[in-house]
Amino acid sequence: MKRVMLTVAYDGTNYHGWQLQPNVITIESVLNENLSALLKDDIRVIGASRTDTGVHALGNIAVFDTHARMPAEKFSYALNQRLPEDIRIQSSKEVPLNFHPRKQDSRKTYEYKIQNSDFPMPVLRLYAHFTYVPLDIGLMRRAAAYLKGTHDFKSFCSIHSAAETTVRTIFDADVEKVGDMITIRVTGSGFLYNMVRIIAGTLMEVGRGNLLPEDITGILEACDRAKAGPTAPACGLTLAKYEFTNLSLLRLEDA
């Protein structure tokens, strides 16, 4: 038996998010189906981040166990032969049997993209939210800085969340603009349900002048979802990077 870790990239446009659900196609269901067919066994992956409907990923993480003798590094090639072209394994490697992707210290980086111009550019429409309302990047960047550190992010959490604690740590939060494309980039140890989309919606309110950068402090302190901005649309969100901070846990020889 071995445990194999997959780095999974996908275009979330045509999926009902990551997580297995009845009667809809999800990233997890497609991975299970194709791995099971490949290995002629009932394979169930464990995913690291349960991205929402329409959210993209450059590198989400999944693990699965198998008795197959195929070297772990070959799974990326074998699986990509079967997967639809909007899901592609970027790498596969063996990890210790006790490695669980949601129970390790990690740094996740999400990017939220906003095309800010008079009219939307069709080739960007699936991967960026569009708004013609001019956004002030300087204000958004100042607001983002208030999010850094360890805070109770209850105001930035969808009320549907069942999280035990709403305290999270943001290592970095910044906003950049190249041409008419704004990127909000947030790195943290973990995120609450819809947290990055609510951060994006709130920073947009700052960018258009409806909130001040320093209002972020009060919004955090209120612990009230109604104080933050709206949840920005899913298409603009991409899970850009997933890193495990304790690399020794990934090493087979240390298992």
Added chain:
Amino acid sequence: MKRVMLTVAYDGTNYHGWQLQPNVITIESVLNENLSALLKDDIRVIGASRTDTGVHALGNIAVFDTHARMPAEKFSYALNQRLPEDIRIQSSKEVPLNFHPRKQDSRKTYEYKIQNSDFPMPVLRLYAHFTYVPLDIGLMRRAAAYLKGTHDFKSFCSIHSAAETTVRTIFDADVEKVGDMITIRVTGSGFLYNMVRIIAGTLMEVGRGNLLPEDITGILEACDRAKAGPTAPACGLTLAKYEFTNLSLLRLEDA
């Protein structure tokens, strides 16, 4: 009567190219249909560049004539309300009645994108060609330089072309790489059928070492399609910019 010029951006993935053809959906057919419905008149646009099936545009040009009293600048807004989301007018303005987009001196810039890494990234798959074969950018850039100037591009023209002359002028041709994304950018006064895709296919042959940069000279001199590289896939190609060099022709007061 006035003539209105539209700058048209589109995602070419779901269209049989620009040009009107029976029984298929093209950018031109969708523009004609929506303009005719908007203006309750039989409107036919004249396009500047007849892009192929699957090719994208950030700013192709079309003109049409109308008796409608709507100010020319408003057409972008009115038309975008009706168009499918993979076509968006970026601007509309009145031009002299004798302005014909294919009969004016112009500079067109095409970009050909290649994702060069071990595995394709799904969010790029509709807008970049993928190859895992490592490409040497330095060699490709040196090869591109040989294309600059006025040459007979018969070797870089699909044999299906009906062009009267195969002599064209390339103002600029360069290759850049950001991360694993290679962009071939070519600016010229005009392009033959499939010319940029054959240039891209040929530069890729140089990048993988099958041709030398200086071989471009011999390929041009041969005037033989078989000497150049293959036609690279359509999805990687985008008409990035369309500029008219004699701006006085666009001015109403000079008409």
